[in-house]
Amino acid sequence: IIILVLPIAMLLASLFSVGNLSRFNELTAMKASGISLYRIAIPLWGLGLIISLFALVFGEFVVPVASQKKFDIKRLYVDRIPRRAYTRRTNIIFLEGENRRISISYFDGSRNIAHKVSIQNFTNGRMIKRIDAKTMIWGGNGWTLQNGVVRRFTSPEEMVEPFTRLSGLKFSFRPLDLQKLQKKPDEMDYFELRNFIDKISKVGADPQKWLVDLQLKIAFPFTNLIIILFGLPLAASHRHSGPALGFVISLIICFLFFGLIRTLQAMGHNGILPPFWAAWSSNLLFATLGTILMIKAKK
Numbered sequence: 001i002i003i004l005v006l007p008i009a010m011l012l013a014s015l016f017s018v019g020n021l022s023r024f025n026e027l028t029a030m031k032a033s034g035i036s037l038y039r040i041a042i043p044l045w046g047l048g049l050i051i052s053l054f055a056l057v058f059g060e061f062v063v064p065v066a067s068q069k070k071f072d073i074k075r076l077y078v079d080r081i082p083r084r085a086y087t088r089r090t091n092i093i094f095l096e097g098e099n100r101r102i103s104i105s106y107f108d109g110s111r112n113i114a115h116k117v118s119i120q121n122f123t124n125g126r127m128i129k130r131i132d133a134k135t136m137i138w139g140g141n142g143w144t145l146q147n148g149v150v151r152r153f154t155s156p157e158e159m160v161e162p163f164t165r166l167s168g169l170k171f172s173f174r175p176l177d178l179q180k181l182q183k184k185p186d187e188m189d190y191f192e193l194r195n196f197i198d199k200i201s202k203v204g205a206d207p208q209k210w211l212v213d214l215q216l217k218i219a220f221p222f223t224n225l226i227i228i229l230f231g232l233p234l235a236a237s238h239r240h241s242g243p244a245l246g247f248v249i250s251l252i253i254c255f256l257f258f259g260l261i262r263t264l265q266a267m268g269h270n271g272i273l274p275p276f277w278a279a280w281s282s283n284l285l286f287a288t289l290g291t292i293l294m295i296k297a298k299k
Helices: 002-023 026-032 037-061 063-078 175-181 190-202 208-237 243-269 275-296
Strands: 089-096 100-108 113-123 126-138 143-152 159-166
Touching: 002 026, 002 037, 002 208, 002 243, 026 037, 037 063, 037 208, 037 275, 089 190, 100 175, 190 208, 208 243, 208 275, 243 275
Parallel strands: none
Antiparallel strands: 089 100, 100 113, 113 126, 126 143, 143 159
């Protein structure tokens, strides 16, 4: 919440502070004494940079832990899900050893059942066997796969072996390990997410979605600086506007800014935009508009 509210607070602060200076002719007096709007803006830009760095550090060390706690509290006390069941995970992808990749669409921790499981074995970067199963059930001593197919790629022709029940495969992970494996991007810090991306990239999985979220971990905190750059010339030019108008302008700008961020994020997740542009385009656009407004503002 703090990270999301900070840009709104920064925009309101810049509009109200500079707006009051303009409304009571203090801004005019400063300009008459030879102080340009650029010089007046320097303290605000400096504060915006400090707040952006604070948001970056806060988002790296506090937000992941707080998000995990929030997730656990909601499931335990609001949704009334038993503690043993609220660690359900989706879209789990991990490496077991160096030559086996395992992906699980959904793991139900209450029944120790994994759904839509894919196990891929590699040799020298080449897939030699793949097992796809509808479910994988923990039996206390090991995992049993049900209703699936085994594909072997060691011969010139693919060999396909359907099965109803397959056991005896050796896995090093247990249900508790699966519950801890896949976190949401908000629950991971920058380095955790980057390591996760490296792991899934090594086995040929598409990391596009997580690359966008990785870039956003850096890009979003700097909205605090961008929003000041955009809001300051607006406040300086609206001399006769009151607090109510400034509040409305703040809401409109923040709505457009955040809406653009989420739209570009979704486009990045779907592969329409590269991760960098999906995360940074909104900042670059509003920074450009803010620079143009600043240049055109009366100095």
